[in-house]
Amino acid sequence: DVKVTQSSRYLVKRTGEKVFLECVQDMDHENMFWYRQDPGLGLRLIYFSYDVKMKEKGDIPEGYSVSREKKERFSLILESASTNQTSMYLCASSLEKEAAGELFFGEGSRLTVL
Amino acid sequence: AQKVTQAQTEISVVEKEDVTLDCVYETRDTTYYLFWYKQPPSGELVFLIRRNSFDEQNEISGRYSWNFQKSTSSFNFTITASQVVDSAVYFCALSEAMNSGGYQKVTFGTGTKLQVIP
Numbered sequence: 001d002v003k004v005t006q007s008s009r010y011l012v013k014r015t016g017e018k019v020f021l022e023c024v025q026d027m028d029h030e031n032m033f034w035y036r037q038d039p040g041l042g043l044r045l046i047y048f049s050y051d052v053k054m055k056e057k058g059d060i061p062e063g064y065s066v067s068r069e070k071k072e073r074f075s076l077i078l079e080s081a082s083t084n085q086t087s088m089y090l091c092a093s094s095l096e097k098e099a100a101g102e103l104f105f106g107e108g109s110r111l112t113v114l
Numbered sequence: 115a116q117k118v119t120q121a122q123t124e125i126s127v128v129e130k131e132d133v134t135l136d137c138v139y140e141t142r143d144t145t146y147y148l149f150w151y152k153q154p155p156s157g158e159l160v161f162l163i164r165r166n167s168f169d170e171q172n173e174i175s176g177r178y179s180w181n182f183q184k185s186t187s188s189f190n191f192t193i194t195a196s197q198v199v200d201s202a203v204y205f206c207a208l209s210e211a212m213n214s215g216g217y218q219k220v221t222f223g224t225g226t227k228l229q230v231i232p
Contacts, residue, residue, distance in 0.1 A: 050217030
């Protein structure tokens, strides 16, 4: 079975702190994605990556950065957390470079910024 | 730009009723894929179905069926004889290959929360 693992299920951070959200997939998938999920707004794409060291901005990249040094790991970084970044963060991966690949999701990381 | 609209925010039905979840999408591409995902109360999104833009055949899988109509840019999902276990948030998604590089960008709708009442 494909497994996408997010390092932390729940985090509480203070405004201004640097936050790392880690995601690891074990199926040699090419593509990895970070979304945030908020009530009434659905899933919004923050960043995605289609290869090691390659990244693309999604629809709401402001305030975030990402790192993909190894194929299996995709990290989301909040350089200086703010209260409006309180959200559920979902990592996903897909196998195929083309658009056909279904996404496999992790369990999510719920971040609260105080 | 890609856009997916799920106009129904919440739906409640009584068990055994049929229910249809609507999805309308926008894209300039001729090649794309449409998906439905289910997010049960436990939280993890699960893939249900994929459709490519060249295949407008409807699909049935048990109590689930999907109706894809390019003419109206819709990809609707029907659950027949709903059950309590169908209670979840359902997301429609649009996937396109970007910039001729082949890499995938997936855009989700805002989701429809379905509550099936026993």
